[in-house]
């Protein structure tokens with residue numbers, strides 16, 4: 001089994017999710033390549049110490065990401081830092097020749113994203129992908145297969161989104177994700193948007209026009225020091241887009257990213273309506289995929305239990321449902337598989353490409369313009 005030696009830069013929530021996936025790599029049944037975490041970087045020493053305690057090969061622990069990039073024993077890096085650090089660190093990693101899994105939104109804004117894309121164009125030998133696990137659940141994978149088979153006919157309408165209620169509590173102290181400086185002007189779009197774009201973009205449905213309704217609902221929060229701090233970023237974004245299906249037809253596509261969505265702790269959803277079939281999935285009922293195939297008779301929905309129908313085989317029995325950490329494991333399997341073999345096992349089993357991430361920036365930038373001008377903007 002080939003080993004790819006990783007440095008993790010940003011050892012918070014997502015950095016540790018990767019460590020956990022790497023730690024149970026034997027869960028994957030047929031991989032011929034595996035990650036080994038040999039370096040950890042975080043300005044918070046408690047975070048790097050966690051890696052030292054839990055990842056046996058993690059011999060380098062540092063607060064300076066440049067030391068990880070200078071380490072010849074590091075083949076690849078996972079960078080899971082606040083958005084204001086993306087352009088600087090992703091470019092430095094690419095220039096150092098390290099393969100890169102970068103976190104979304106892949107640059108705090110379009111300018112930062114363009115800098116990353118320019119850097120990547122100069123270093124085409126470095127393998128770079130953007131993290132988004134939303135397509136790796138069983139139901140989206142099945143929808144992907146239906147799309148590859150052309151099962152939907154002509155697309156009538158698509159809805160894709162990611163809904164949270166994590167900021168419903170107005171007394172929750174502010175964190176970097178609510179601050180313009182660290183999270184960026186996109187707000188909820190930068191934070192959650194790549195997940196909503198992942199399946200539609202891979203299907204080839206790129207928004208051509210966008211009308212945005214952006215809301216800032218909780219305008220200040222406790223600052224954690226007894227005072228209040230302004231909450232500067234958009235809480236909720238609803239984007240009504242026009243997308244093209246590749247066959248010359250346009251259809252409406254709604255992309256929703258809400259941080260204040262009552263009753264939704266963490267809901268990914270995808271609704272596709274076509275002339276030949278429809279599909280509906282929400283991670284609220286993670287194991288359930290609803291499909292309606294129209295053959296001229298009754299229009300009857302079928303409800304399927306998905307079980308563990310994953311792109312990369314695992315030791316979990318096929319009847320057992322998936323969870324968040326399984327989708328993360330699948331995403332990492334997809335990254336390493338494509339790094340090793342040059343292509344994903346199937347179209348919808350590939351991680352988000354830099355080009356797809358770049359297109360999301362075009363959409364979010366047009367959405368900001370739409371909100372400012374009260375207009376529908378061309379993407």
Ligand SMILES: NC(=O)c1ccc[n+]([C@@H]2O[C@H](COP(=O)([O-])OP(=O)(O)OC[C@H]3O[C@@H](n4cnc5c(N)ncnc54)[C@H](O)[C@@H]3O)[C@@H](O)[C@H]2O)c1
Pocket residue numbers: 009010011012013014015041042043044047063065079080081082083085103104105131132133190191
């Ligand atoms: N794919 C997903 O589902 C998902 C979920 C949450 C967050 N994210 C993305 O992951 C990235 C990180 O988010 P998170 O939730 O893990 O954040 P986090 O706050 O939990 O972790 C970020 C870590 O970076 C460290 N850090 C900050 N500045 C640093 C610097 N200059 N050098 C080294 N370390 C530094 C912090 O100490 C912290 O431990 C963001 O881009 C976010 O959008 C992705």
